[in-house]
Amino acid sequence: MAMLDFINRILGKESQSSKSVAKERLRLVLVHDRASISPHLLNALKEDLIKVISEYMEIDQSALEVNLNSEDNSVALIANIPVIKMKRNYAEQPETNQPTAS
Amino acid sequence: MGEVIVITSGKGGVGKTTTTANVSTGLASMGNKVVMIDTDIGLRNLDVVMGLENRIVYDIVDVTNGNCRLKQALIKDRRLDNLFLLPAAQTKDKTAVSPEQMKELVKTLKKEFDYIIIDCPAGIEQGFKNAIAAAERAIVVTNPEVSAVRDADRIIGLLEAAELREPMLVINRLRPEMVKRGDMMNIFDVEDILAVKILGVVPEDESIVVSTNRGEPAVLDMSSRAGQAYRNIVKRITGEDVPLMNLEAADGFITRIKKLFGVK
Numbered sequence: 001m002a003m004l005d006f007i008n009r010i011l012g013k014e015s016q017s018s019k020s021v022a023k024e025r026l027r028l029v030l031v032h033d034r035a036s037i038s039p040h041l042l043n044a045l046k047e048d049l050i051k052v053i054s055e056y057m058e059i060d061q062s063a064l065e066v067n068l069n070s071e072d073n074s075v076a077l078i079a080n081i082p083v084i085k086m087k088r089n090y091a092e093q094p095e096t097n098q099p100t101a102s
Numbered sequence: 103m104g105e106v107i108v109i110t111s112g113k114g115g116v117g118k119t120t121t122t123a124n125v126s127t128g129l130a131s132m133g134n135k136v137v138m139i140d141t142d143i144g145l146r147n148l149d150v151v152m153g154l155e156n157r158i159v160y161d162i163v164d165v166t167n168g169n170c171r172l173k174q175a176l177i178k179d180r181r182l183d184n185l186f187l188l189p190a191a192q193t194k195d196k197t198a199v200s201p202e203q204m205k206e207l208v209k210t211l212k213k214e215f216d217y218i219i220i221d222c223p224a225g226i227e228q229g230f231k232n233a234i235a236a237a238e239r240a241i242v243v244t245n246p247e248v249s250a251v252r253d254a255d256r257i258i259g260l261l262e263a264a265e266l267r268e269p270m271l272v273i274n275r276l277r278p279e280m281v282k283r284g285d286m287m288n289i290f291d292v293e294d295i296l297a298v299k300i301l302g303v304v305p306e307d308e309s310i311v312v313s314t315n316r317g318e319p320a321v322l323d324m325s326s327r328a329g330q331a332y333r334n335i336v337k338r339i340t341g342e343d344v345p346l347m348n349l350e351a352a353d354g355f356i357t358r359i360k361k362l363f364g365v366k
């Protein structure tokens with residue numbers, strides 16, 4: 001086995017050093033560890049998302065879902081945000097809450 | 103007033119007790135008055151690592167229960183007059199001491215000692231909470247392998263939640279020849295993942311086994327590589343700026359051949 005490793009290494013055939021595998025696996029597992037250990041983090045993110053998105057559209061806050069999904073070698077933040085209504089002419093009327101002068 | 107440092111890791115067997123023994127002995131050999139507290143109740147080991155197992159009369163639980171005075175339970179080191187050990191109890195469990203009792207105990211010790219070094223048990227339960235309750239700084243010990251680094255990350259999170267910010271990391275049992283062939287994470291890999299300051303790197307060294315066999319900390323052995331690494335760590339704790347030891351010598355033959363042919 002050691003000989004085979006040696007030959008592979010000479011020929012540059014080793015796919016990836018075990019150190020990079022370790023580092024990559026750690027990176028992924030720590031994303032999950034940190035998120036699940038501090039649910040507070042995801043909740044804070046959720047609140048901020050609602051705040052930002054609500055400036056542009058009306059969303060169903062109760063049905064909003066934010067999760068971390070992992071594929072083989074990546075983690076993605078997946079947000080499912082049901083939209084109820086788009087705000088009209090956002091750019092033209094940035095202060096929609098202001099009463100309009102007659 | 104003394105400084106209170108807890109030595110912790112999450113995972114067992116990474117070298118907390120060895121680090122506690124060497125850091126404490128090193129600090130004492132520089133002239134500081136040092137006391138070590140073994141908080142691993144039920145699984146005490148700092149006494150044997152220090153070679154003081156035959157001198158124990160009272161332990162930490164005797165002190166917190168009021169069976170003896172604190173002074174009576176402190177064991178003076180065989181080599182250094184200014185180094186003391188407060189041993190853990192072997193027959194009780196980890197709930198025998200409370201975080202409040204630890205704080206009280208440390209408060210008393212701070213008046214007399216320059217450094218109070220607390221050896222934390224493995225795990226994140228009561229024993230860990232006791233050990234960190236009175237600490238002002240934390241040293242996290244890890245090994246360059248996935249399970250130890252993962253646990254270190256968890257511990258760093260828990261320390262931060264307990265207001266112990268900016269822990270210092272000791273990477274223990276690093277094997278330069280494995281790092282060289284890409285089969286072990288190096289200092290920068292671990293630093294990158296954990297994003298904390300590195301206090302020191304200790305190479306895997308047979309002299310640690312020998313010194314533990316004898317009950318004599320390697321930090322006093324001038325020929326030991328690990329001892330040298332611990333001496334550097336001690337200097338950094340006291341504020342001296344010492345560069346990291348060069349553990350990774352020049353590239354090996356294979357690396358050079360591969361570089362020659364542009365193989366990554």
